[in-house]
Amino acid sequence: MLVLTHTFICVFFLCFIFFLGLLGEDAPLPAPHNISILSTNMKHFLMWSPVIGQGETVRYSVEFQGEYEREYANESWIPICECSLITVTVCNITEDISATVAYNLRVRADNGAQRSEWGTLKGFFIRNTTSLTPPLMKVIADGYHLLVELEDMGPAFQFLVFYWEKSQESRKMVKEVSSAIHLATMEAAAEYCVKAQTYVETINRSSSFSQTQCVRAQGNNVPIHFGSMWLITVLMSCVGFAAAALTLPFLVWKTRKIFQYSCCPIAVLPDALVTFSLCFQGLILQRREEAEECDLMVHVIPSEEVLCLWIQETL
Numbered sequence: 001m002l003v004l005t006h007t008f009i010c011v012f013f014l015c016f017i018f019f020l021g022l023l024g025e026d027a028p029l030p031a032p033h034n035i036s037i038l039s040t041n042m043k044h045f046l047m048w049s050p051v052i053g054q055g056e057t058v059r060y061s062v063e064f065q066g067e068y069e070r071e072y073a074n075e076s077w078i079p080i081c082e083c084s085l086i087t088v089t090v091c092n093i094t095e096d097i098s099a100t101v102a103y104n105l106r107v108r109a110d111n112g113a114q115r116s117e118w119g120t121l122k123g124f125f126i127r128n129t130t131s132l133t134p135p136l137m138k139v140i141a142d143g144y145h146l147l148v149e150l151e152d153m154g155p156a157f158q159f160l161v162f163y164w165e166k167s168q169e170s171r172k173m174v175k176e177v178s179s180a181i182h183l184a185t186m187e188a189a190a191e192y193c194v195k196a197q198t199y200v201e202t203i204n205r206s207s208s209f210s211q212t213q214c215v216r217a218q219g220n221n222v223p224i225h226f227g228s229m230w231l232i233t234v235l236m237s238c239v240g241f242a243a244a245a246l247t248l249p250f251l252v253w254k255t256r257k258i259f260q261y262s263c264c265p266i267a268v269l270p271d272a273l274v275t276f277s278l279c280f281q282g283l284i285l286q287r288r289e290e291a292e293e294c295d296l297m298v299h300v301i302p303s304e305e306v307l308c309l310w311i312q313e314t315l
Contacts, residue, residue, distance in 0.1 A: 033119055039130040042127065044094045060083070062091045062105065080093060100126065133207055134198060134209055146186050160197050163184065194215075
């Protein structure tokens, strides 16, 4: 009797386990749960808890529904292609959340031939609820130039930068898109402070302010690069002086030659005139010697007629 009872219990237990296995195989795949959105600085990520499946890897697909789909497209849903049959439990929905309207999102799990029901986000998501953080900032004193470098946060962001001289209460504000900004020219030895915040025009919201950073300008009136500029000026002056010292004598010599050629050109006499000149000088010397023998000082200046006769006789 005890043996039969023990056998019956074992058979019943085995049958119960078998039926549980059959029921487990036919059990539907649970829908994703704990669906939430993490949105910071206009970047939006949909997240959910993993679904436990049997056998193959569980994959997930995400769809969204905007105001247009709800009101004008018969409450249709649009798949997010980048998040179709993915194995991770996070989806970047930034590109699909392109308007400041209420969005709904849902996630479904697939495990082989099994497919879960849709798990839907509780409530709607509007992108103007994103969390904005102040930009990373670096303040630089370049000589007397007050500069600030800001974190590049994307095309949707602008920067509101406030700066002031620490000894004064008045503050100035600059609104810029660029991440590198020249703020002002500083006074000598003055200390300047800067703080900034991000601003997104599409949602008309600003972040909190960054930590204030202060820098001090130089303590004298000599610019930071004056020594280098002075050295460059001296070197350029020396080079100019050396060039002038080498060029000036040449220019003087060349000018003298040009002037001499223009005003007092050197003429080359023909051979006949050279011979005539020599003969004429000889005639004058001969007449002077004859005059000296007579103890007379005679200045021999041949007339034009005598000169012409002499030339005729000579030629």
